[in-house]
Amino acid sequence: MIRSGHTDTFARDNLPPQDQWPEFLFTLPELQYPDRLNCVTEFVDKWVTSGQGDRTAIVSPNETLTYAQLAERINRIANVLTRDLGFVPGNRVLLRSANNxxxxxxxxxxxxxxxxxxxTMPLLRAKELSYTVKKAKIKLALCDRKLGDEMEKTKALAPELERAVYWGEGGELEALMNKPGYENFTACDTAIDDVCLIAFTSGTTGEPKGTMHFHRDMLAPCDSYGKYVLQASPDDRFIGSAPLAFTFGLGGHVLFPFRIGATTIQLEKLTPDELLPAIEKYKATVVFTAPTAYRAVTPHVGKHDISSLRKCVSAGEALPKATFEAWKKATGITILDGIGGTEMMHIFIGSPEGQVRGGSTGQPVPGYVAKVVDDNYNEVPRGTIGRLAVKGPTGCRYLDDPRQTKYVQHGWNFPGDTYVQDADGYFWYQARSDDMIISSGYNIAGPEVEEVLLAHPAVAECGVVGAPDPERGHIVKAYIVLRAGHSGDAALTKTLQDYVKNTVAPYKYPRAIEYVASLPRTQTGKLQRFELRKIAEADAEKMAS
Structure with a gap:
């Protein structure tokens, strides 16, 4: 590795052994970075030094910042860290705020x-925050005053956290930032492979894992996915629903727009109900959100002027073909589906607009390679179900976690997804590998059944898992949230079962359906199927006893 710019060596000391890293590929000329680089100079400072500091960087309900104004705010906070708060390069700093x-x-x-x-996600509580603090050995937090209660509780649970400095409502941070001479700051002389971000996974499979990303990892998604798939322009205005703590959100809100000198729109609250009005009000042109949001807002497209919108990106979980087609019909815009992951930083499979095929995740992003393999790591014939393997300029490095050797095997990243690659090289999502249901010898992908059910007008949301069954090993069980005006009775259950039988192979139909008020989801909106499996297993145990 290159000589580090860190004084505090915790991050580099707690990287996995290099023989457990994936192989990294830097095949594109855009990915040839110098050994020493601080990514912030590329995202913000270069626009100021090149005479473009008056370009609009951030728009929010309360203020608008040019790149020059943003650069000064960054510099002032950096000076506070280094002059007033005892910070040294390599220290970890916990951030807690809504998007602003x-x-x-x-x-x-x-x-x-x-x-x-x-x-960290704004909705996390002290117990969850204390885990992060202890795992990453964090001494300092910067926090929006509005979220101070849980921050103070965290200090009591995690003595490692020595100080929390607040902004907003006359906070301490602003007072320190306003000191004279704090408007300039020379970027730390960091190595391109110095860790600059520890992003914790959203916990869809249990205890969150800290994923460690270098300065080069901030740039690589922009110079691969951003340039070759998204193809946005400096005049674009980005908007999205994901929190900044989620790498999908970081890319959509910050990395992609700032890499090209575009504008990001920052709203502290952006639920599906507020998405279309916000696009209309702020004249957004690029939106990043999850499939559930596209599905929720599609019926209301005609109520708002979203004519400014020209690009839509979906990730976080599989995009059902029905949602893809309904959005296309309502707006005329092709959703750019993609699969990414916190471990991989951002999207690594996804096709540009002219090459999208509805229902397919797409082809590998330039700079990445992917394949579908069997349990012996051999690539399977096209059209055969197997495990997805990928490598490229980014990849998994967990913070001191034995699960590293599960995610990275034989130099490849294994995100834990089951896929089929067709004869044309397109990848078609089947399920998370642990979401495959084996019933009476049949392999059934839970998300495939979900997609069918979601196409029925009575179904608002659904999650499909395998429930233990003494005769079949497992049966397909659906947990369904109904739309208003529908009753979850025996007649509807039969209707939905027949609907699935008539749409896909009959053996895939849900033999059990349970109607619920809501589904378990992570802070980022991902369905937690492992929680549904726990419920199904507990119910099966009760019935057996």
């Missing part, structure tokens, strides 16, 4: 000062 301009400035200030940003 100061959150972005703090995010980048930690990196510019040579530190490691550890951003």
């Amino acid at each position: 301009p100061t959150m972005i400035a703090a995010y980048l200030a930690v990196m510019k000062a040579g530190g490691v940003t550890v951003a």
Whole structure:
């Protein structure tokens, strides 16, 4: 590795052994980075030094910042860190805030000062925050005053956290930032492979894992996916629903727009109900959100002027073909589906607009390679179900976690997804590998059944898992949230079962359906099927006893 710019060596000391890393590929000329680089100079400072500092960087309900104004705010926070708070390069800093301009400035200030940003979801509680603090050995937090209660509780649970500094409502951070001479800051002389971000996974499979990303990992998604698939322009205005602590959100809110000098729209709250009005109000042109949001807002497209919108990106979970087609019909816009992951930083399979095939995740993003393999790591014939393997300029490095050897095997990243690759090289999602249901010898992908059920007008949301069964091993069980005006009675159950039988192979139909008020989801909106499996297993045990 290149000589580190860190004084505090915790991050580099706790990387996995290099023989457990995936193989990294830097095949594109855009991915040939210099050995020493601080990514913030590329995202913000270069626009100022090139005379484009008056370009609009951030728009929010309360303020608009040019790139020059954002650069100054970043510099002031970086000076506070290094002059007032005892920060040294390599320290981890926990950030806690909804999406807003100061959150972005703090995010980048930690990196510019040579530190490691550890951003957290606004809805996390002290118990969850204390896990992050202890795992990453964090001494300092920067936090929006509005979220201070849980932050203070965290300090009691995690003595490692020595200090929390707040902004907003006359917070301490602003007072320190306003000191004279704090408007300039020279970026720390970091190595391109110094850790600058520890992003914790959203916990869809249990205890969150800390994924460690280098300065080069901030740039690589922009110079691969951003350039070759998204193909946005400097005049675009980005909007999205994902929190900044989620790498999908970080890319959509910050990395992709700032790499090309575009504008990001920051709203602290952006539920599906508020998405279309926000696009209309702020004249957004690029949106990043999850499949559930597209599905929820499609019936309301005609109520709002979203004519400014020109690109739509979906990730976080599989995009049902029915949702893809309904959005296309309602808006005329092709959703750019993609699969990414916290471990991989951002999207690594996804096709540009002219090459999209509805229902397919797409082809590998330029700079990445992917294949479908069997249990012996041999590539399977096209059209055969198997495990997805991928490698490229980004990849998994867990913070001190034995699960590293599960995710990375034989130099490849294994995200845990089951796929089919067709004769044309397109990848078709089947299920998370642990979401495959084996019933009476048949392999059934739970998400495939979900997609069928979601196409029925009575179904608002659904999750499909395998439930233990003494005769079949497992049966397909669906947990369904109904739309208003529908009753979850025996007649509807039969209707839905017949609907599935008439749409896909009959053996895939849900032999059990349970109607629920809501489904378990992560803070980022991903369906937690493992929680549904726990419920199904507990119910099966009760019936057996």
